[in-house]
Amino acid sequence: MPSSANNSYHHGDLRQRLIDAAIALIGEEGIRDLSLRQVARRVGVSHNAPYRHFADKEALLAAVAEQGFESLRVAMETARQGIPFNSLERLEAIGIAYVHFALAHPFHYRLMFGDYRYNFSKHPALAAVANRSFIVLVNTIKEGQSAGVLRSDDPHNMARVAWSLVHGQSMLALDNKLQIEQGEEFTQFLRFSSQMLIQGLAGNSAS
The missing domain is CATH 1.10.357.10 (Tetracycline Repressor, domain 2)
Known part of the structure; x- marks a missing residue:
C-alpha cells in the first residue's frame, strides 16, 4: 500500500520535491552523474515517478x-x-x-x-x-x-x-x-x- 507521503507527492508536491532533491544531489555529487533514478531514490518514489513531470534529466535541470x-x-x-x-x-x-x-x-x-x-x-x-x-x-x-x-x-x-x-x-x-x-x-x-x-x-x- 502506498504511504500517505507518496499520496501527497502524487497530488501536486512531487515536482517541487524532485527539484529540491536534484539541488541537494548537485551539491553533493555535481551535475555529471545526476540521474532521474537517483533523484527518485532520494525522494522515496518509484523510478518512473519523475517522468510524470520531466521527460529527461535535461528537463529536470532546466526546471532547477x-x-x-x-x-x-x-x-x-x-x-x-x-x-x-x-x-x-x-x-x-x-x-x-x-x-x-x-x-x-x-x-x-x-x-x-x-x-x-x-x-x-x-x-x-x-x-x-x-x-x-x-x-x-x-x-x-x-x-x-x-x-x-x-x-x-x-x-x-x-x-x-x-x-x-x-x-x-x-x-x-x-x-x-x-x-x-x-x-x-x-x-x-x-x-x-x-x-x-x-x-x-x-x-x-x-x-
Whole structure:
C-alpha cells in the first residue's frame, strides 16, 4: 500500500520535491552523474515517478535553473523597489543583490551559468524567465537614461557590461578567489566596484 507521503507527492508536491532533491544531489555529487533514478531514490518514489513531470534529466535541470532565475529576478526587483527614486542607487542595489543571490544559492547559480548547456528552444519557460531577470537590469538603465544620469548608449549593451561585472564577482567569490571574507568588507567592495561601474556608465551625461 502506498504511504500517505507518496499520496501527497502524487497530488501536486512531487515536482517541487524532485527539484529540491536534484539541488541537494548537485551539491553533493555535481551535475555529471545526476540521474532521474537517483533523484527518485532520494525522494522515496518509484523510478518512473519523475517522468510524470520531466521527460529527461535535461528537463529536470532546466526546471532547477528556471527556479533559480525566477528567484534571482525577485531578489533584483526587491532590491530595486527598495529605492524609490534614485536610478543610480537602484543600479548599485541590483548589483549587490545579484552577487548575494549567487553566494546564497551556489548550486542554483552554477547550474544557471556553469558548464551545463541547455537547448533554450526546448525550454521556452527557462529562456523567458532568464530574459525577465536581465530586463530588470535593462529597465533600470533605461530609467537612468531618461533621468539624464546615464549615457545614451544601447541599454542592452550597457546592461551586459554591468552583468559581466557582477557575474565575474559572483564566480570569483564562489571559487574563493577574491581573498575577501564575506561580511561588511565584502559588501563595501561590492559598493565600491558598483560605483566605479556607474561612473563608466554615466560618462559625461551628468555633467
